[in-house]
Amino acid sequence: xxxxxxxxxxxxxxxxxxxxxxxxxxxxxxxxxxxxxxxxxxxxxxxxxxxxxxxxxxxxxxxxxxxxxxxxxxxxxxxxxxxxxxxxxxxxxxxxxxxxxxxxxxxxxxxxxxxxxxxxxxxxxxxxxxxxxxxxxxxxxxxxxxxxxxxxxxxxxxxxxxxxxxxxxxxxxxxxxxxxxxxxxxxxxxxxxxxxxxxxxxxxxxxxxxxxxxxxxxxxxxxxxxxxxxxxxxxxxxxxxxxxxxxxxxxxxxxxxxxxxxxxxxxxxxxxxxxxxxxxxxxxxxxxxxxxxxxxxxxxxxxxxxxxxxxxxxxxxxxxxxxxxxxxxxxxxxxxxxxxxxxxxxxxxxxxxxxxxxxxxxxxxxxxxxxxxxxxxxxxxxxxxxxxxx
Amino acid sequence: xxxxxxxxxxxxxxxxxxxxxxxxxxxxxxxxxxxxxxxxxxxxxxxxxxxxxxxxxxxxxxxxxxxxxxxxxxxxxxxxxxxxxxxxxxxxxxxxxxxxxxxxxxxxxxxxxxxxxxxxxxxxxxxxxxxxxxxxxxxxxxxxxxxxxxxxxxxxxxxxxxxxxxxxxxxxxxxxxxxxxxxxxxxxxxxxxxxxxxxxxxxxxxxxxxxxxxxxxxxxxxxxxxxxxxxxxxxxxxxxxxxxxxxxxxxxxxxxxxxxxxxxxxxxxxxxxxxxxxxxxx
Numbered sequence: 001x002x003x004x005x006x007x008x009x010x011x012x013x014x015x016x017x018x019x020x021x022x023x024x025x026x027x028x029x030x031x032x033x034x035x036x037x038x039x040x041x042x043x044x045x046x047x048x049x050x051x052x053x054x055x056x057x058x059x060x061x062x063x064x065x066x067x068x069x070x071x072x073x074x075x076x077x078x079x080x081x082x083x084x085x086x087x088x089x090x091x092x093x094x095x096x097x098x099x100x101x102x103x104x105x106x107x108x109x110x111x112x113x114x115x116x117x118x119x120x121x122x123x124x125x126x127x128x129x130x131x132x133x134x135x136x137x138x139x140x141x142x143x144x145x146x147x148x149x150x151x152x153x154x155x156x157x158x159x160x161x162x163x164x165x166x167x168x169x170x171x172x173x174x175x176x177x178x179x180x181x182x183x184x185x186x187x188x189x190x191x192x193x194x195x196x197x198x199x200x201x202x203x204x205x206x207x208x209x210x211x212x213x214x215x216x217x218x219x220x221x222x223x224x225x226x227x228x229x230x231x232x233x234x235x236x237x238x239x240x241x242x243x244x245x246x247x248x249x250x251x252x253x254x255x256x257x258x259x260x261x262x263x264x265x266x267x268x269x270x271x272x273x274x275x276x277x278x279x280x281x282x283x284x285x286x287x288x289x290x291x292x293x294x295x296x297x298x299x300x301x302x303x304x305x306x307x308x309x310x311x312x313x314x315x316x317x318x319x320x321x322x323x324x325x326x327x328x329x330x331x332x333x334x335x336x337x338x339x340x341x342x343x344x345x346x347x348x349x350x351x352x353x354x355x356x357x358x359x360x361x362x363x364x365x366x367x368x369x370x371x372x373x374x375x376x377x378x379x380x381x382x383x384x385x386x387x388x389x390x
Numbered sequence: 391x392x393x394x395x396x397x398x399x400x401x402x403x404x405x406x407x408x409x410x411x412x413x414x415x416x417x418x419x420x421x422x423x424x425x426x427x428x429x430x431x432x433x434x435x436x437x438x439x440x441x442x443x444x445x446x447x448x449x450x451x452x453x454x455x456x457x458x459x460x461x462x463x464x465x466x467x468x469x470x471x472x473x474x475x476x477x478x479x480x481x482x483x484x485x486x487x488x489x490x491x492x493x494x495x496x497x498x499x500x501x502x503x504x505x506x507x508x509x510x511x512x513x514x515x516x517x518x519x520x521x522x523x524x525x526x527x528x529x530x531x532x533x534x535x536x537x538x539x540x541x542x543x544x545x546x547x548x549x550x551x552x553x554x555x556x557x558x559x560x561x562x563x564x565x566x567x568x569x570x571x572x573x574x575x576x577x578x579x580x581x582x583x584x585x586x587x588x589x590x591x592x593x594x595x596x597x598x599x600x601x602x603x604x605x606x607x608x609x610x611x612x613x614x615x616x617x618x619x620x621x622x623x624x625x626x627x628x629x630x631x632x633x634x635x636x637x638x639x640x641x642x643x644x645x646x647x648x649x650x651x652x653x654x655x656x657x658x659x660x661x662x663x664x665x666x667x668x669x670x671x672x
Contacts, residue, residue: 023473044662049473049655054500058466061459061497065467068457069474087460091467095457221455222475224433228450230458231441239402239450240458 002182008144008174009034012102012167013042014182015151016074018189019196021100022048023073025062027055027081030114031171032104035076056081060088060101067092067099068229070199070220072155076102078171079121080111082128089164090129093136093254095229096208096218098158098199100151101128102167104174105285105332107359116359117170117286119332125168126314133251135258137165137265138314140284144178150311152194157265159197161257162218168313170332172286172361201225206236210249212256214264258315267311268320272299276323277306279374282342283330284310287361291330294367305371313338321345326374330355330362353380394422398432403451411613413597413620414447416571417513420595421482424581435480436471440464440494442486443520443599444513462494465501468508472652480585481507487514490592491527491547491554498592502563505589506651511581512592513571515599516607523602527554530623530635533607548635555594555641564589566642570624571597572617573638580640587645588653596620596636 004010012035016024024043026036040050049066053059056077063073077085082103092099107113108120125138137157141147147169154165183189189196200217204226207219219227219238228238233247258265269288272295273280283291288309295307308320321327324347329339331354339354346352355362355370373380395404399422408414425435437452439445441461449458459467468481475481490498490512501508517526517535524537528548532541547554548568555566565587569577577595584591597620598604604616625631627639649657 023470025470044659045666047659047663049659051470051473051655053466054496057463058497058500061463061466062470065470065472066474067470068467069471071474073470087463088467091460091463221436221457221471222479224454226454228456230449230456231460232446232449232458238456240446 001184001188004180004182005177006144006180007034007177008147008169010038011144011148011180012076012151012174013038014180015148016100016155017042017046017048018183018194019152019155020072020198021074021155022046023051023063023066023071024048025051025053025059025066025073025075027053027059027077029056029078029081031106031175032076032078032081032102035102035174056084057087060085061091064088064092064097064099067097068095068219068221070201070223072098072199074100074102076104078104078106079108079118082121082124086129090131091231092164093129093134094231096162097164097229098162098218099164100154100158100167101164102151102169105168105170113359115171117172117332117361118358119170119285119287120335120337121168122313122331122333122337125166128166134254136314137161137163137258138168138312139165139267140168140311140313141173142285142288142309144173144176144180147173148180148182149192149194152196156195156197159199160214160264161261162216163258168285170285202227204237207238208234208236208250208253210236210253212253212260214257214261262315265312265315266317268317269309269311270307270320271295272306273308273323275304277304277325279305279328279371280323280325281305281307281328281330281367282310282338283307284313284338285332287330287332287357290361290364291367294364294371297364298368298371303371303375316341316345318345322347324350326351326353328353328355328370328374330367332357334358355380394419394426398422398426398453399451400453406447406451408443408447409601411600412443413571413599413617414443414513414515417511417595417597418448418451418484420571420574420577421484421511421581423578424585425482427578428582428585430480434478435482436475438464438468438481438483440483440485440489442488442518443515444484444486445489446520448484462489462492463497464489465494465497465508465510469501469504469506469651472506472508473655477653477656480509482509482511482585484511484513487512487516487528488518488526499558499561502558502561502590504651505562505564505648507588508590509581509584510592512594514594514596516596516603519599519602523606528596535606536602558592559642562590563592563642564644564647565591567640568594568636569596569638570620570636571595572621576638583640583643583645588650589646589648596624
């Protein structure tokens with residue numbers, strides 16, 4: 001095991017290389033630039049390529065192009081670049097090309113605040129491209145160490161599901177300096193729960209079978225299989241076709257290969273849920289770290305408060321929200337995003353509340369004040385700002 | 391085209407679904423013929439296509455590996471693919487004028503800059519014809535289209551003093567040529583040179599759209615009229631007439647004069663890897 005005091009950006013790079021990533025295409029953007037820098041330094045040492053593209057749209061197309069040629073590839077950006085990924089992200093979903101995408105969220109919309117954490121792309125990560133008719137896989141780390149491990153997992157899932165996987169991080173995860181342990185032996189990797197899957201090559205001729213099965217090898221160009229990858233609705237062989245029947249088959253696969261295998265994807269951290277807690281705080285990413293501290297301290301004070309931290313954000317883990325409780329979704333956005341999913345997933349007689357912060361984390365004191373108000377049935381307002389509006 | 395078709399193309403896609411009389415088939419055939427004369431096998435080539443008439447009608451025609459990219463991005467996809475596939479395999483792209491010179495122009499320039507091996511055959515039907523016939527970046531002055539109902543008034547990129555091929559030359563392209571689709575053997579010869587360049591090659595080829603362009607510009611869908619119109623406005627370089635729009639021939643041939651993108655990338659990475667391993671062993 002190698003230990004470092006390093007940034008999340010560094011940890012993500014280590015994870016990618018462990019997972020077999022051999023091409024990274026990027027475009028400089030705060031706060032994900034250091035991933036590109038670390039990739040440019042470290043990938044060539046293992047025979048991999050760092051390519052700096054003319055914009056984010058080209059960066060992801062380059063990475064998807066290399067992935068379509070059989071390489072394990074990755075790209076990383078922040079919100080303003082993630083939106084330029086919409087085009088290639090759709091191509092990769094439709095052609096079922098495995099690739100890993102990292103979005104280190106800052107504060108938006110548009111350029112917003114570059115050097116502060118946000119979580120405003122919760123839904124954007126679910127719908128990274130147009131057209132609908134697909135499910136996406138999104139993983140959200142809350143530390144540098146977990147960012148490394150989820151990078152490995154993202155590569156694993158992308159191969160099994162033949163689809164892009166997004167790691168939804170934020171500025172504090174990628175920029176923050178933390179203690180990082182990088183495994184060296186297979187035993188160390190296994191002890192960290194790391195899973196790996198090699199790229200395989202679909203032999204054809206039916207590259208796009210109408211099935212919800214996973215572990216179907218992807219179409220790979222340049223291997224003499226007659227592979228076809230296109231932006232159009234494909235026949236099972238990959239020819240472009242404009243029929244509703246073909247679109248239905250293709251959409252069924254895009255949607256149900258993920259929906260019907262959620263057990264392979266779902267990850268979460270749950271705390272103090274066994275005694276029917278009065279309040280369940282829900283949070284992911286950096287925000288979840290202060291929420292966790294607040295919940296633990298509230299327990300020490302004797303309050304019945306639990307916590308759910310979804311790690312796999314999409315498909316949203318509805319099954320975690322079966323208990324009737326007062327749910328408090330704590331997010332780094334003001335408009336209230338995850339709270340809508342919590343409301344949808346929770347029993348209809350639950351109370352659903354929202355705390356939105358942006359560019360800064362909620363404090364433990366602030367959270368305790370909210371817990372008290374919720375337990376007393378008081379409205380959640382402070383400083384004239386109605387945090388319940390979502 | 392039977393012999394070539396049987397050897398290189400997928401039966402399902404031949405004949406194509408292009409409009410009756412469309413000149414795209416001439417471009418398509420010229421490229422297949424060039425590859426045949428260079429004795430490439432089906433699996434020596436990865437064939438990429440774009441959006442629009444040129445891309446849609448040529449996608450999945452090649453009896454080997456095919457990809458159809460998003461609009462204008464196929465040059466970026468090809469650069470990534472170039473690093474993943476064996477160096478001896480060739481990437482050819484059949485794309486439209488809107489794709490190459492409009493939405494994809496930035497990516498095209500960077501592909502020229504890096505000299506990534508791809509033979510880009512720009513099949514130019516003088517505007518956006520598959521969407522009904524809007525003007526594009528090569529539509530000649532005065533031409534009526536669905537989006538220039540009073541005549542094309544903007545400058546275009548085949549004008550003498552602002553030729554898109556000059557921009558591409560300055561951007562680093564190592565092979566550049568222009569033709570009209572009825573150039574036949576001359577077009578095939580040019581495409582052979584283009585494919586033999588281990589770098590970025592672009593062959594701009596104007597072909598007649600018998601449907602939307604012809605209807606708007608000439609007031610008739612008669613294929614003979616539009617074929618004659620294109621042919622009469624083309625002349626070989628050095629033999630221009632007053633009404634020549636397209637000067638045909640090889641504009642720039644610096645084939646194999648500088649390192650190809652993936653080749654230099656592979657060499658650089660191998661060198662770094664060696665250096666790192668040496669340092670590691672010391």
